[in-house]
Amino acid sequence: MTTPTSKRALSRRTLMTGAGTAALGVLGGVTGARALTDRAAASPAAHALAAPTTQEAPAGFASFAWLGTSGWRVRTPTTTVLLDPYVTRFDTGLAAGRFSATTRLSVDAAALDAALGAPGTPEGAVDSILVTHTHWDHFADVPHLARTRGATVFTTLTGYHLALAMGVPREQLAVVRGGEEMHLGDLVVRVVPALHSRTASGALLFPGLHTTVPAKPRTIADLPEGDTLSYLLRSPQGRSVLLLGGSDYDDQALRGLRVDTVALPVPSTDVTTDYAGRLLTALDHPGQIVLVHWDDFESPLTNPPLAAESTEVRMVGLIEEIRRLSPRTEVVVPEYRTPLQLL
Template identity: 85%
Template structure:
C-alpha cells in the first residue's frame, strides 16, 4: 500500500483545473483492486478486492469499513465510530419501491457481532461521529451510545433527535464545523460539508430539529439536519478526511492537509465536477477510499453487494481520479477489513 506520508503528489492546482473538464476515456481499474465493468455485480467471481497490507496493520490506527460511510477507528488508546449503520433493514429502495414510512428498528445482535458486546474490550466505544442524521447514518447511533456510554458528536438536529431516542444529554456534543479537539490520542477537526442531491437537485428528507421531537418512528422522522465531515490526525501528523455524503464545500476543504479521503460514490451526476473540485481543493490526496457504494439494505457480508449501475459509477469515478491525479491511490474496501490509513 502506498504510504500517504511519503508518496509524491504528482499534480498542482493548475494541472487539476486544466484536466477537470476532460472527457473520460476507456474504463480503468482501481489501484490494488479489480475494476468492475457495466453489468457486473459483486459476487465470488466479480468482487472488487481492496488494497490491503500484506500483514496486520502496524501503523498508529486501524480503520475498518462498516458499510455506507461508516467506520470503526482504533488507536492504541481510543475507539471511534463514524456513522455506524449495521442493522441495515429494508426500505424497498433496491426493489424500486422506496417507502418513507418504513419503521426504524435496531438489531442489537448484528451490532454486537460487528462491533463486540457492550462491557467488553472488543465492544468498547469512546466516541461516535455523526456526519448527518439520515437513517443509514444515524439509526443505530442512539442504541450504541446508550449501551456503550460513548460521546456522540453531532449537529444540533442530531442532538435533539438523540435526546428523543433516549441518549443522556451528558453524552451529546454539538459541533458545527471549525472545531478542533482531542479524541484520546487523535486530533479531530470538524469540517462543514454538504449532502448529495437527487437527480432533480432535491434533498431527501430535508429539515432540522431545533427542539426535542416526539420519538422518531420512521425513516422520514430522521431528516438530514445539516452535514459535517471529520478530519482525523495522528500524533505523527498523518490525516484522514471522512465524508458522509457525496457532496462537499470545496471552500471549506482548501488549505487542509489530507493524506487520505474517504469519498462517497455519487448516485447521480447532479453535482458538477465532483472529483475534480475535490482534488483541487485538497491538492491531490495520496489516497482515496471509495465508500457509500454498497447495498446498505444487505448484511455486512463480504463481498459487498452493489448494483451494476453503481459498479459502473465506481469505475468511472476511479478513472477520473487517476486521470486528474496520477499519484493518488484509489482503494475499494471490504467490510471490517483492517486498513492502515493513519
C-alpha cells in the same frame, strides 16, 4: 433505484493509479459474474484483482475498518471512535424499487454486537461516535450504541435533539457545527462543514432541522438530514484522514487542509459539478482516496459487499476521472471490517 437482480458482489481491491503502474484492479470481475459494462471492460482500470486481504490488524497508529455506507470504526492505542455506524441495515424497499418513507426504524442489537463486540467487553468498547448527518443510514443505530456503550456522540443540533428523543442521556451529547478542533484520546479531530448529496432533480431527501426535542422518531422520514459535517482525523505523527458522509462537499471549507487520505462517497447522480476535480484541487491532490457509500446498505454486512450495477459503472467512471486528474493518487475499494492502515 435498483432491483435485486441488478446487484453483484464486489471483492476488495486496491487501485494503484500512480504513474508507471502496469495493472489496475478496478471493479473488474468477480468469479462467475459478467463484466461490468463494455465501457468498464475496455477501460485500463478493468484488469487484475489485488491479492485477498486478511483480518489481521495492520501496523501503524490507527486501524480503520469500514462498516458499510460511510461508516467506520477507528482504533488507536487508547481510543475507539465510530463514524456513522449503521449495521442494522433494514429493508426500506429501496433495492427492489419500492422505497417507502414510512419504513419503521429498528435496531438489530445482535448484528451490532457481532460487528463491533458486545457492550462491556474490550472489543465492544466505544469512546466517541461522530455523526456526519442524521439520515437513517448514518444515524439509526447511533442512539442504541450510545446508550449501551456510554460513548459521547458528536453531532449537529438536529442530531442532539433527535438523540434526546431516542433516549440518549444529555451528558453524552456534544453539538458541533464546523471549525472545532478537539482531542479525542490520542486523536486530534477537526470538524469540517460539508454538504449532503442531492437527487437527480437537485432536491434533498428528507431535508429539515430540529431546534427542539421532537416526538420519538418512528420511521425513516422522522430522521431528517439536519445539516451535514465531515471530520478530519490526525495522528500524533501528523498524518490525516478526511471522512466524508455524503457525496458532496464545500470545497471552500476544504482549502488549506492538509489531508493524506479521503474517504469519498460515490455519487449516485451527476448533479454535483466536477465532483472529483474540485475535491482534488481543494485538497491539493491527496495521496489516497478510499471509496465508500457504494454498497447496498440493505444487505447484511458480509463480504463481499453487494453493489448495484449502475453504481459499479459510476465507480469505474469516478476512478478513471481521479486517475486522469491525479495520477499519483491511490484509490482503494474496501471490504467490510477489513483493517486498513490510514494513519
